[in-house]
Every structure is written in C-alpha cells, then in structure tokens.
Amino acid sequence: MELLDLATSAGINISLAILFLVLYSVFRKNPRNAGVYNTRQMLRERRKEVKREPFSLDNLLPSPGWLVRAWNPSEDEILESAGLDAVVFLRIFKFCIRFFAICTLVCCGILIPLNYNDTYIADHPSGKAGEDGTLEKMTILNISEGSSRLWFHLAVLYFISFTAYILLYLEYKNIAMMRQAYLMSASPQPDQFSVLVRGIPTPNEGETYSEKVEKFFIEFHPLHYLSHQMVFHSAELEILLKRFDKSKARVSTLKTIPLDKRKPCRTGFLGLYGPKMDPLEYETQKLEELYGMIRERQANIYNRKEELPAAFVSFKTRWESVVAAQTQQSVNPMLWVTEWAPEPRDVDWNNLKIGYRQLLIRGILAMVTATLITLFTAPVIGSIQLLANVDNLTKYLPEPIVKVLFEIPGVKQVVQGYLPSILVVAVLYGLPLVMYFLAKMMGRVSVSRQERKTAGMVFNLLAVNVFLVGVLGTSIFQILDTYSSDPRSIPRRLAEAIPSKAYFFMTYIMTTGWAGFPLEILQFSVLLLNYSKRLMADRSRPLLSDVWSMQYYRQVPNVLLFILLGLTYSIITPLLLPFLLVYFILGYIVFRNQILHVYEPAYETGGQFWPHVHVRIIASLVFLQICFIGVFTVKGLGTGTFYVIPLPILTLIFNEHCRQRFFPAFRHFNMESTVKKDQADARKGLQEDLWDSIRTAYLHPALRPITMEVTGKPNAESLLPSTSKAV
Structure with missing residues (x-):
C-alpha cells in the first residue's frame, strides 16, 4: 500500500467524521430530537411534551458545546448516574489511552528512525526496492538480518511488557476497590x-x-x-x-x-x-x-x-x-x-x-455453531482482502475491465485504501446479533451473562476473521506460489508479508473508529425512527417509546481487537499506533456523551466486564511475545530469541497473581x-x-x-x- 492510498482512506474517513459531528451538533439543538440525544434527562424529569422555542439561526450552526457537556462530569458523577459498569467501560478506554500513548512515544520516537535508516529493502530487489514511496521502510522489515539494531527492538519489547504489567495491575486493583466500595455503599436490593x-x-x-x-x-x-x-x-x-x-x-x-x-x-x-x-x-x-x-x-x-x-x-x-x-x-x-x-x-x-x-448440551451446540460461523466467514473476509492490493485483484479480472477501471483518477486509491475496510465492516456488522442469539440459546439466565459470553465469542470472531485472515489470508496464497521453486524462503516471505498488512488495519481503524464513532453519536437510525414516528403521530412529541442501552457485547470486542492489533504491531509497524491512539481518544469522548445523555443502563453487574477484558489483554501480550520469538529467528538474532522466551512465562505468572489477588472480588461476595x-x-x-x-x-x-x-x-x-x- 502506498502513502497515497493511506491518505485517500484518511481523507474519506475524516471527511465523514466531520460531516457526522457537524450534523450531530446541529440536530441535537432541535427540541424535537431530545428523545434521541437527551433521552436519559427526559426520562428522569418525566417529560414527554416538547416546549416549542422560537426559531434561531444559532440552532443551524454547529458548536462544540457537546464536548464540554461530555467532558465536565467527574467519574463519581458518572458512577452515580450510570453505574459501575459504565465507569469500567470508560476506564477501558482510559487504560488504552495511557498505555498506547506511552507506546507511541517510545516506538515512534525510537524504532521508526532506526527502521527507516536501514537498507534491507534497498539491498533486496525482490522485496520492495522499487517502491520508493512505500511505507514498508518504517517497519521492522527494513532491518537487515543480524543487525545490532534489533537489540533496540528487544529492549522496547521488554519495556512494553513491563509497562503493560504495571498499568494492568494498577487498573485491576483500582477497579476491584471501586467494586468493593460500590457494593458497600449501595442501597439494599x-x-x-x-x-x-x-x-x-x-x-x-x-x-x-x-x-x-x-x-x-x-x-x-x-x-x-x-x-x-x-x-x-x-x-x-x-x-x-x-x-x-x-x-x-x-x-x-x-x-x-x-x-x-x-x-x-x-x-x-x-x-x-x-x-x-x-x-x-x-x-x-x-x-x-x-x-x-x-x-x-x-x-x-x-x-x-x-x-x-x-x-x-x-x-x-x-x-x-x-x-x-x-x-x-x-x-x-x-x-x-x-x-x-x-x-x-x-x-x-x-x-x-x-x-x-440441558445446559451442557446447549453450550456445546452453541460453541460449535459459533466456531463454524467464524470459519465460514473467513473465506469471505479473505476474498475482500484481495482488494487491498490491486496487483492481486487484476489476476482475477478481465484485462479490458482492469484497463478501463483503473485508468480513472483516484479509483485505484479508493479501491486499495478504503473499499476493503468498509466491506469488512459491512460483512461483520450483523454477526454480533447472531452470537448474542447463540449465547441466549446456551440457557444463561441473566442478560448480563449473555452479553459477556457474546463479547467473548465476538472477540474470537474478530480475532480470526479480521486479524488472522488479514495477516495471513492473502499472504499464504502468494507464498504458496513460490513453494516449489524456493521452499526455504517461506518463513522470510511470511515475515515480510505481516508488516505490510498493517496498513489495511490502519484503514480499518479509521473506518470503524474515526468515522464509526461520530456515526455512533449521530444515532442516524434512531433519528430516522424518531422522524417517522413524529410523522405518524403528534409532531410535537419526541421519541420516548424506545429506550436504548449500551451494547457492551458489540463495543467491548472491538476495543479488545484493537488492543490486539496495537500490541502486535507496536514494534513491527509503529506507525499504526498514532491511528490507534486517535481511535481510543475519540471513543472515550463519544461514549462519555452517550452514557451520560443517551443510554439507559439495562442492568448493573458491578464491573464484571473487567476480568473478561484483562485476560484477553494478557492473551494479546503473550501473542506479541511469541511472535517476536519467530521474528528474531527469521532476522538472524538467535541470542535475542533466547532472551524473549522468559517473557511469555512471566506474563502468565503475572496473570495468575492478578487472578488470585483480585478476581475473587468479582466472583464471590465476601462475608465481612x-x-x-x-x-x-x-x-x-x-x-x-x-x-x-x-x-x-x-x-x-x-x-x-x-x-x-x-x-x-x-x-x-x-x-x-x-x-x-x-x-
């Protein structure tokens, strides 16, 4: 992927984000839309009629007042208003902002200059030497085999791992204390x-x-x-x-x-x-x-x-x-x-x-069905991934169509930079509802448990279909083409293919976050429903017949997927980290607004989602460390491989300590x-x-x-x- 393709995707998504935010800023000022953008306040004030106000041009001008409204309330006010589950959900974003801000400063400040100034790509014409505008020079791919620069990558790997340990421990401790304080202060129920x-x-x-x-x-x-x-x-x-x-x-x-x-x-x-x-x-x-x-x-x-x-x-x-x-x-x-x-x-x-x-049999059937859905979706996502490289796509299209289509200015950049990510989002959009149905089929008796189980299944779906298929899907076909002529080159070619896929993930982050979060705050589908109901009934009434709650089973897996992407590519392709940091900052602001003013809690579990998040962050960290055992082996730094081996073991020991120290507070209710x-x-x-x-x-x-x-x-x-x- 060229820099122009990435810029095209960024331009489209930023334009959509600005459009959605401007529309939201204007629409929320209309009193008739109060049932969409200020639902919680109206319900608490038991208001149904909308007070008509005189027309003002100010209502047609966008303003940043909603940012102040979303940012001002303290965590204690959110806790009192929306409960501990909402606070924990926002703290997931805060943890990610802290962690990836540190990773961005270190990885972009140290590793990108080291990667860019090496000569591996220039010395291997079969690689990327002819693509002067390519972004691959900023990745670990441009580090020469056996280079002493790889020791800096090993040091950063240790730094990221220990930073994760410290922040995860502090977050788990704080949330466990908040849970205990919340349970002690809550009124009898x-x-x-x-x-x-x-x-x-x-x-x-x-x-x-x-x-x-x-x-x-x-x-x-x-x-x-x-x-x-x-x-x-x-x-x-x-x-x-x-x-x-x-x-x-x-x-x-x-x-x-x-x-x-x-x-x-x-x-x-x-x-x-x-x-x-x-x-x-x-x-x-x-x-x-x-x-x-x-x-x-x-x-x-x-x-x-x-x-x-x-x-x-x-x-x-x-x-x-x-x-x-x-x-x-x-x-x-x-x-x-x-x-x-x-x-x-x-x-x-x-x-x-x-x-x-019946619960055991139902659970087995649901998990088998979820696995089959995940596997059957993989070929579809893999086919979409072909669009990320026009050279691959041209092999499957008639030559006249290729000549006519890609001679149009800008078409190639849109196809490579934007189309794959939006198609992946569209294909995966309805699958969380399918997984939620399977979680209900298991027989769990509470909606909160169903959502937590759904979140786990959706994360597995995204990890396989977005991450693994995105990294390995199209690369495997390219590697198999050269198997008979040079089978020994397969590990090296696979290592070369993985960094190049980071740029698809950058476009995916922009599509789901940069444009997706503004679309979330706009509530476009609810806005249309509000408008249609006003047409069929009294036009002075806002929409209050449907009170929406936060769909944790849809939002939490997305955050976990991007944590996995951020950890995996933090050292391999550090350029991905700034894109991810913008995602978490924008998500934190948007969901503060939604939790405070739109979503009504459907239940309260006392922060039970955090252990679910913690263990998957640990799994992502172990995956990163195991990956670098392979990376250093391929890059000819055998001694570095030896120094990486203790890290996964240390991570698992750290997780076990957290499980024994904090998890009982989420599982049991203590006698004291x-x-x-x-x-x-x-x-x-x-x-x-x-x-x-x-x-x-x-x-x-x-x-x-x-x-x-x-x-x-x-x-x-x-x-x-x-x-x-x-x-």
Missing part, C-alpha cells in the same frame, strides 16, 4: 438477599414444586429463610400481556387527540367491515376484554400448578444468601443447584424454562462486607421494610398485578433504580 435454585427434584405425588422448595429451605436454612417465588409456564399469558400493553399505549395516544379529529373506525377484521365506532371507545373495550382474560389466566396458572423446577429463594440476611449461593446444597451436585440471583431487571425469564440438565451491611440495616431498623419488598421482587412477570389506568407516560414508568450486586 433484592438480589443481595436472593439465590436462584435450579435442578429441583421431582415432587412426590400430591406435592408441588413450591411446597418442596419451602420444605427444603425451612429444614436446612431454618433461621434465615424468608420466602420464594416459583417460575411458571406462561407463554400464552405473555402474549396477552404484550397485546394489553400495546392496547394501553393506543388508548393513551387516542386520549391526546380531540374528539373532532378522531376518525370513526370499523370494528371488523382489520377495520374492513362492521359498524363504525369512536376509536377510543373501541380500543377501551378491547382493553377491558384483555384485562379480564389476563386475570382469568393468572388465576389458572396457580390452579393448574404449572410450575417449573426453578425458583428464586430469598433470605432475611445477606450473610445467609452468601452461604446458600456459594455452597453445595445436596449430596448430588446436580440437584438443588444454587447461584447468585440476577437483579430482577437482569433476569431472562424465558431461559429459566430450560431444564438444568455482608455481615457489616446486615448489622447496619439492623441498627437502622430497615429489616421489616426490606423483607416486604424482597418477597415480591422476583414474582414472575406474567403474574404481576396489572392495571387499566393509563397515565399518559407509560414509557417513563419503566425506569428502575440502579442496583448493586453482580451475579
């Missing part, structure tokens, strides 16, 4: 006192699951057992509840329309026949019918005893819930299986219908904290009130009381207070 019980044995004749659960826990937890809530078969009732909610929403909307503007509707099928009625009266009748049907079905569920072998069991103290959640309840480990209960809003009630013994909080509640006299709220916290959604009252603000009523404990 039902999930702190409850466990999920699965694998309940089949009841005896004349006995129900509910009676069996009560009998078991009264016998083995007699002093602290409080209550339990069973899980039920409720598919038909859930359908009726969805229809009921939609009918309430329609009634709410119709009440805002004056009588003289409501057109009569026919009551037959799809409004095609039947007598005409006032639509409000007709919808109210339907709402009353659904209300009666739902109350009848709710009573029938209890009468028919449609219970499932799963229950939420609550205790009087946190201490007893810790004992129950973290111990084996039965001689048979497959029976009376307990785990921490997710917070009520985090529960996936449909997955509780899955039998406990629980007892102190229980004692504090007892001193304040809060226990009776707590027990009353805990008894109904895990009532099955299909059995919760319903009301026909239409408040006019149904969307605002769905807000839940932030909770504290992770599962």
Whole structure:
C-alpha cells in the first residue's frame, strides 16, 4: 500500500467524521430530537411534551458545546448516574489511552528512525526496492538480518511488557476497590438477599414444586429463610400481556387527540367491515376484554400448578444468601443447584424454562455453531482482502475491465485504501446479533451473562476473521506460489508479508473508529425512527417509546481487537499506533456523551466486564511475545530469541497473581462486607421494610398485578433504580 492510498482512506474517513459531528451538533439543538440525544434527562424529569422555542439561526450552526457537556462530569458523577459498569467501560478506554500513548512515544520516537535508516529493502530487489514511496521502510522489515539494531527492538519489547504489567495491575486493583466500595455503599436490593435454585427434584405425588422448595429451605436454612417465588409456564399469558400493553399505549395516544379529529373506525377484521365506532371507545373495550382474560389466566396458572423446577429463594440476611449461593446444597451436585440471583431487571425469564440438565448440551451446540460461523466467514473476509492490493485483484479480472477501471483518477486509491475496510465492516456488522442469539440459546439466565459470553465469542470472531485472515489470508496464497521453486524462503516471505498488512488495519481503524464513532453519536437510525414516528403521530412529541442501552457485547470486542492489533504491531509497524491512539481518544469522548445523555443502563453487574477484558489483554501480550520469538529467528538474532522466551512465562505468572489477588472480588461476595451491611440495616431498623419488598421482587412477570389506568407516560414508568450486586 502506498502513502497515497493511506491518505485517500484518511481523507474519506475524516471527511465523514466531520460531516457526522457537524450534523450531530446541529440536530441535537432541535427540541424535537431530545428523545434521541437527551433521552436519559427526559426520562428522569418525566417529560414527554416538547416546549416549542422560537426559531434561531444559532440552532443551524454547529458548536462544540457537546464536548464540554461530555467532558465536565467527574467519574463519581458518572458512577452515580450510570453505574459501575459504565465507569469500567470508560476506564477501558482510559487504560488504552495511557498505555498506547506511552507506546507511541517510545516506538515512534525510537524504532521508526532506526527502521527507516536501514537498507534491507534497498539491498533486496525482490522485496520492495522499487517502491520508493512505500511505507514498508518504517517497519521492522527494513532491518537487515543480524543487525545490532534489533537489540533496540528487544529492549522496547521488554519495556512494553513491563509497562503493560504495571498499568494492568494498577487498573485491576483500582477497579476491584471501586467494586468493593460500590457494593458497600449501595442501597439494599433484592438480589443481595436472593439465590436462584435450579435442578429441583421431582415432587412426590400430591406435592408441588413450591411446597418442596419451602420444605427444603425451612429444614436446612431454618433461621434465615424468608420466602420464594416459583417460575411458571406462561407463554400464552405473555402474549396477552404484550397485546394489553400495546392496547394501553393506543388508548393513551387516542386520549391526546380531540374528539373532532378522531376518525370513526370499523370494528371488523382489520377495520374492513362492521359498524363504525369512536376509536377510543373501541380500543377501551378491547382493553377491558384483555384485562379480564389476563386475570382469568393468572388465576389458572396457580390452579393448574404449572410450575417449573426453578425458583428464586430469598433470605432475611445477606450473610445467609452468601452461604446458600456459594455452597453445595445436596449430596448430588446436580440437584438443588444454587447461584447468585440476577437483579430482577437482569433476569431472562424465558431461559429459566430450560431444564438444568440441558445446559451442557446447549453450550456445546452453541460453541460449535459459533466456531463454524467464524470459519465460514473467513473465506469471505479473505476474498475482500484481495482488494487491498490491486496487483492481486487484476489476476482475477478481465484485462479490458482492469484497463478501463483503473485508468480513472483516484479509483485505484479508493479501491486499495478504503473499499476493503468498509466491506469488512459491512460483512461483520450483523454477526454480533447472531452470537448474542447463540449465547441466549446456551440457557444463561441473566442478560448480563449473555452479553459477556457474546463479547467473548465476538472477540474470537474478530480475532480470526479480521486479524488472522488479514495477516495471513492473502499472504499464504502468494507464498504458496513460490513453494516449489524456493521452499526455504517461506518463513522470510511470511515475515515480510505481516508488516505490510498493517496498513489495511490502519484503514480499518479509521473506518470503524474515526468515522464509526461520530456515526455512533449521530444515532442516524434512531433519528430516522424518531422522524417517522413524529410523522405518524403528534409532531410535537419526541421519541420516548424506545429506550436504548449500551451494547457492551458489540463495543467491548472491538476495543479488545484493537488492543490486539496495537500490541502486535507496536514494534513491527509503529506507525499504526498514532491511528490507534486517535481511535481510543475519540471513543472515550463519544461514549462519555452517550452514557451520560443517551443510554439507559439495562442492568448493573458491578464491573464484571473487567476480568473478561484483562485476560484477553494478557492473551494479546503473550501473542506479541511469541511472535517476536519467530521474528528474531527469521532476522538472524538467535541470542535475542533466547532472551524473549522468559517473557511469555512471566506474563502468565503475572496473570495468575492478578487472578488470585483480585478476581475473587468479582466472583464471590465476601462475608465481612455482608455481615457489616446486615448489622447496619439492623441498627437502622430497615429489616421489616426490606423483607416486604424482597418477597415480591422476583414474582414472575406474567403474574404481576396489572392495571387499566393509563397515565399518559407509560414509557417513563419503566425506569428502575440502579442496583448493586453482580451475579
């Protein structure tokens, strides 16, 4: 890839970024877009109507006010507003900014001059000697074999490794302390006192699951057992509840329309026949019918005893819930299986219908399917990679088309510099949703666990299809062409091919980050949805029927992929690091804005994503160190290879220390904290009130009381207070 190709990609992505940011700066000033760009504030103020303001030219001019609005709040304010998960997500970006800023200064300041002033490419005409404008001279590829300059690369490798150890340790320590402080200061919540019980044995004749659960826990937890809530078969009732909610929403909307503007509707099928009625009266009748049907079905569920072998069991103290959640309840480990209960809003009630013994089979099937998707996507991504080199592409296109197409000014630069990255982004865009479906299929009972599992599968997908295929895919075909004539040159040719692929990753970083983050803040699809809903209803209303939450399973794997790219190429191709640093800085600013003003937390796990991130950064660091065992071997620095070997071992020892020192804080809830909080509640006299709220916290959604009252603000009523404990 030539410098002109890279400049073309940068020009396109920077132009798109500026366009998206300018549009956002203008659109966010329009009060009608408040439901898109200021959703959280509107929900908290319970506002639905938009105050009309006089027209002003200032509203059509872009301004940087949103940057100040996103930058000013402190970390404590974000913690109070959005929870610890959001803070940890932003701290991932802060860690990357610190780490890669140090790497950029060292690698670009030391290694690029060393690489550029060597002569390997000029001395090997079969390599890149004829490409005076190429960027390969700035890579380790231009270092001569056996050169003493390679010792500087070894020193930088050690420097990067130990910098990573220090920053990772400090970050893990700080997040673990934040988690402990957050859990200690959080208000009492039902999930702190409850466990999920699965694998309940089949009841005896004349006995129900509910009676069996009560009998078991009264016998083995007699002093602290409080209550339990069973899980039920409720598919038909859930359908009726969805229809009921939609009918309430329609009634709410119709009440805002004056009588003289409501057109009569026919009551037959799809409004095609039947007598005409006032639509409000007709919808109210339907709402009353659904209300009666739902109350009848709710009573029938209890009468028919449609219970499932799963229950939420609550205790009087946190201490007893810790004992129950973290111990084996039965001689048979497959029976009376307990785990921490997710917070009520985090529960996936449909997955509780899955039998406990099915989980292993479902997990295997989901992982096999995810692996097959990853492998079947690889050829598609590899084919797209051919576009990154027009010389490769011309081998597969008719000669007349090649001559006509690439004689057009700028076409070659766009094809090589921009087209491959945007096509890769398009191909991979929908796959995280597929992986999320597979994570649900595994039977995990909380949405947060599903997202963490999805994030792991998506990272594997990106690491294989973007990184490995990008590095090795097209290179292997080129290397196999010369296998018969010069098989001994394969390691050297592979080593030459890897640095050259860094420039595709630079364009990929610009496409997903430089242009992608401004598109994220613009919320273009939500903006269109807001506009279309205003056209179909009252134009003075903002969009408040859809409250969006952060898709961690989509964003976290992307960050992890770029950490892998940054570590791998930090020494091989240091020029990639400034591109990556801009990515993390822009992402940090954009997501601060989104977390503060747009996304409503769907759950709170107390920072459970950090161990997931930490272990994958460690894996990326080990990969970098192993790569340099091969690099120094190919470059003829055998002694340097010997000095690299201890690094992967040291990294694994460091990871094990962090796992033993910090990970238990994310996996368990310690006795010391629980007892102190229980004692504090007892001193304040809060226990009776707590027990009353805990008894109904895990009532099955299909059995919760319903009301026909239409408040006019149904969307605002769905807000839940932030909770504290992770599962």
